[in-house]
Amino acid sequence: xxxxxxxxxxxxxxxxxxxINDTVSLQQTLFGIRDATQIHLFDRGRKTKFDLRxxxxxxxxxxxxxxxxxxxxxxxxQPICIGTTTSDRMExxxxxLMNEYGVRMIVGKGGLRESSAAAFTKHGGVYLAIIGGTAAxxxxxxxxxxxxxxxxxxxxxxxKFKINQFGPxxxxxxxxxxSIYQDVKADVAINKAAVLKRLGIV
Amino acid sequence: xxxxxxxxEDACKELxxxxxxxxxxxVKQGINRLKSTETDARAQVVLGTMVTNIxxxxxxxxxxxxxxxxxxxxxxxGRGVTVDxxxxxxxxxxxxxxxxxxxxxxxxxxxPITRKNNHTSSGIxxxxxxxxFMDKADTIEIEMIPKGSGSENNSFLKMAxxxxxxxxxxxxxxxxxxxxxxxxxxxxxxxVGVGGTSDQCVALAKRAATRALGTHCSDEExxxxxxxLSTAVNQLGIGPQxxxxxxxxxxxxxxxxxxxxxxNPVAVNMQCHSxxxxxxxxxxQGVAYGF
Numbered sequence: 001x002x003x004x005x006x007x008x009x010x011x012x013x014x015x016x017x018x019x020i021n022d023t024v025s026l027q028q029t030l031f032g033i034r035d036a037t038q039i040h041l042f043d044r045g046r047k048t049k050f051d052l053r054x055x056x057x058x059x060x061x062x063x064x065x066x067x068x069x070x071x072x073x074x075x076x077x078q079p080i081c082i083g084t085t086t087s088d089r090m091e092x093x094x095x096x097l098m099n100e101y102g103v104r105m106i107v108g109k110g111g112l113r114e115s116s117a118a119a120f121t122k123h124g125g126v127y128l129a130i131i132g133g134t135a136a137x138x139x140x141x142x143x144x145x146x147x148x149x150x151x152x153x154x155x156x157x158x159x160k161f162k163i164n165q166f167g168p169x170x171x172x173x174x175x176x177x178x179s180i181y182q183d184v185k186a187d188v189a190i191n192k193a194a195v196l197k198r199l200g201i202v
Numbered sequence: 203x204x205x206x207x208x209x210x211e212d213a214c215k216e217l218x219x220x221x222x223x224x225x226x227x228x229v230k231q232g233i234n235r236l237k238s239t240e241t242d243a244r245a246q247v248v249l250g251t252m253v254t255n256i257x258x259x260x261x262x263x264x265x266x267x268x269x270x271x272x273x274x275x276x277x278x279x280g281r282g283v284t285v286d287x288x289x290x291x292x293x294x295x296x297x298x299x300x301x302x303x304x305x306x307x308x309x310x311x312x313x314p315i316t317r318k319n320n321h322t323s324s325g326i327x328x329x330x331x332x333x334x335f336m337d338k339a340d341t342i343e344i345e346m347i348p349k350g351s352g353s354e355n356n357s358f359l360k361m362a363x364x365x366x367x368x369x370x371x372x373x374x375x376x377x378x379x380x381x382x383x384x385x386x387x388x389x390x391x392x393x394v395g396v397g398g399t400s401d402q403c404v405a406l407a408k409r410a411a412t413r414a415l416g417t418h419c420s421d422e423e424x425x426x427x428x429x430x431l432s433t434a435v436n437q438l439g440i441g442p443q444x445x446x447x448x449x450x451x452x453x454x455x456x457x458x459x460x461x462x463x464x465x466n467p468v469a470v471n472m473q474c475h476s477x478x479x480x481x482x483x484x485x486x487q488g489v490a491y492g493f
Contacts, residue, residue, distance in 0.1 A: 021244075036317065063268055063308040080306075083268030086352040086385050110352065110384040110444055131248055131443060132352065132387040133476040134255035135268040155308045155319075170244075172445065181384065184439065184446045191439045192380055199434055201373045 003168065008105075009054025012124040015104050018171045020178035024128055025167030029146070030107070032060040032159030034085060037150060038093040042100075048149045048158050053102030056128070059085045059109070061155040064145065075160075077145040082161070083135025086110045087127070098123040107169060109133075111181035120175050127173035129180075141166040203340040203486050205285040207293040210344070213482045213489055214297025217346035218273060218323075219305055221480035222265040225256055226493035228415040229452070229477045236389055236442075236449035245447025249389075252442070252475055267476045270307045271348035273298050273329035274412075280341035291331055294344070298322075298329045310351070345481045347412050353390060353474040356382035359404055362466040371396055371468045372431065375454065378470040379435050384444015387474035391415065392435060392451050395469040396424070398459030407471035410455035412479060414493070417455075424456040431456070442475070452477070 006014060007027040018024065031052060040046045062082040069076045087108030094116035097103040104125050106112070109132030120126060130138065147160040173179045196202075233256075237249040259266045275294050279285065302309050302323040309321040311328050323329065336343070358378045362370045375394055382390075393411025395403040410419075419425040431454035441447025452475075461467060483490045 060268065061308060061310075063265060063270065063306070065306055081265040081268045081308075085269065086355070086387075088385050089355070109387065129443065129445065131251040131255070133267045133350075133474055134251055136259035136262060136264045136266055137251065137255040139264060140258060140262070154321075170445070180445055184441070184444060185383070187439050187446065188380060188383075191437060192376065195376060195434050195437050196373060198437075199369070199372050199376070199430070201369050201376075 008056055010104055011054065012104070015124045015126055016175055018126050018174055019176065020171050020174050020180050022171040023168040024171060025165050025169070026056055026163055027165070028163065029055065030161045030163045030166055031055055031057045032062065032082070032161060033057045034059060034061045034156040035089055036153045036156035037158050038090055038097070040150060040153060042093055042096050046150065050149055050158060050160060054104050056105035056107055057097065057103050058107040058130075059087050059090060060159070061085065062159065064155070073145070075145045075148045077148065079139060079142055079145055081135050082139050082142050084109045084130045084132055084138065086132070087112050091116055095119040098125050111172060111179070117173055117177065117179050117182070120173055121177055124175050126171055126175060128169035129172035130169055203283050205283055205290070205342060205484070207289055209484055209489055210290065211293040211297040211300070213344060213484065214275060214294045214346070215301040215304070216491070217344065217480045217482055218298055218301035218307070218348065220491060221346045221348050221478045222267070222270060222307070223259060223263065224480065225266060225476065226414065226479060230256060232415045232452040233389070233475065236452065240448050242441060242447035244445055245441045245449060248442040248445060248447070249449065266478065267350065268308065269350040269352070270310045270323065271350045272311065272354065273323050274347040274349055275329055275331045276345040276347070277331065277333045278336040278343045279333065280336050280338040282340050283342055287333070294331055295324055295329060299324050340486055342484045343481060345479060347479045350387070350474050350476065353386040353472040356386045357404070357407070357469070357471045359400060359467065359469045361400060362468055364464065364466050366466055370466060374468045375431055375470055376434060376438070379440070379450065380438060382472060383440055386472045387476070388440060388444060388451065389442055389449045389475050390451050391473040391477055392431070392454040393471040393473065394431070394454060394456045395471070396456060396458045397461035397467060400467055402459050403467040403469040404471070406457035406459055407469035410457040411471045411473040413455050415452050419456045419458070421458050424458045427456045428454055
């Protein structure tokens with residue numbers, strides 16, 4: 001269980017070092033994406049101006065205030081509260097995010113499933129778990145909204161955040177087939193059988 | 203009492219913002235209680251981060267969670283209150299919209315078919331407004347619940363049959379909690395509706411999920427079921443955030459309704475660890491906020 005400070009973008013070698021239960025703090029840049037962003041990128045053929053190769057994306061749609069463009073707010077948005085949404089809905093986008101855009105880290109909550117685990121193994125990627133519902137804390141790790149793309153989808157735009165010590169995040173799925181969620185699922189299946197028995201259900 | 207609708211509108215704006223920022227004491231205590239008995243080291247870190255987040259939100263005067271949810275307003279009108287019901291609903295809706303545009307909050311509300319967001323947190327039948335009556339003189343109470351989607355997406359209804367009995371109800375609750383796993387942002391309040399019509403059953407589950415921690419079902423059989431299932435779900439090992447541990451749920455809450463001789467419906471609705479709600483009481487003496 002090691003801790004890593006990772007400035008983005010990262011290389012495949014950086015990612016292959018990570019094992020489940022390690023922790024990571026990200027530096028520099030983090031991109032925000034969500035359901036609609038990925039539906040438009042992968043189902044409707046839209047493209048982004050951003051180069052996501054080696055980067056981390058977080059499953060989010062932030063609370064923002066529209067302000068005049070300035071040095072402090074280069075995208076014309078002031079962050080209010082930026083948190084994380086449930087990743088599971090976006091399971092089918094992990095493979096194209098990695099394959100077509102070169103994304104290496106997905107920050108989310110609640111975990112991803114088997115097809116994402118396969119994509120992480122194949123391309124060299126990880127899932128970094130954040131604690132869902134702790135957005136006030138997360139917001140303190142974000143310095144600025146640097147840029148935004150696909151903003152007609154607001155709040156589900158593609159956001160570029162400037163970050164400072166974003167973490168610690170838990171490596172919950174690694175590039176070697178490890179997944180805390182799969183481990184917990186296996187334990188829960190055993191526990192569930194015992195619970196049902198105690199309740200008098202066969 | 204003639205209800206002042208400007209007070210209602212202002213209060214409904216304030217309620218949305220308060221609900222998103224201030225966690226009720228019973229929920230804070232719930233997190234601390236789970237933390238004091240949690241045996242899993244990873245789960246301890248997760249619960250500790252939740253406690254930190256509450257402190258940061260209070261210190262920074264910020265929202266606890268970025269999910270502004272689907273806005274729900276539950277209204278109870280007391281005796282002797284005079285109000286134009288249509289205007290009342292309009293005032294609630296305006297308050298909700300003003301919170302969104304003036305604060306500003308993220309509008310999490312879209313048209314269900316076009317997916318268009320008009321950035322007001324309102325739309326067809328939204329905010330959800332439920333109006334009921336109570337035996338209290340010259341008082342109107344409004345409860346606001348921003349219902350987050352992580353937990354709401356894991357809502358389940360089963361039209362079980364009498365032959366499945368109460369065991370079928372219990373099995374469905376366990377099954378639902380297992381299927382939801384970490385997606386609901388556990389630890390959760392697991393709301394269970396038992397009986398009624400199908401729509402009543404789902405509404406009861408929501409009422410159960412949004413009840414204050416430490417409250418009990420007023421029906422004796424329902425209260426017994428709460429105790430049994432509260433113990434059972436915390437033996438599953440899903441844990442906070444689905445990362446393993448003891449603290450899967452703060453509690454299981456049950457709300458029953460009489461049902462048909464041929465029916466045995468059961469519904470499950472969950473509320474995440476950020477179990478947000480805010481309440482206002484409007485009387486001739488003034489406007490008082492609480493939970």
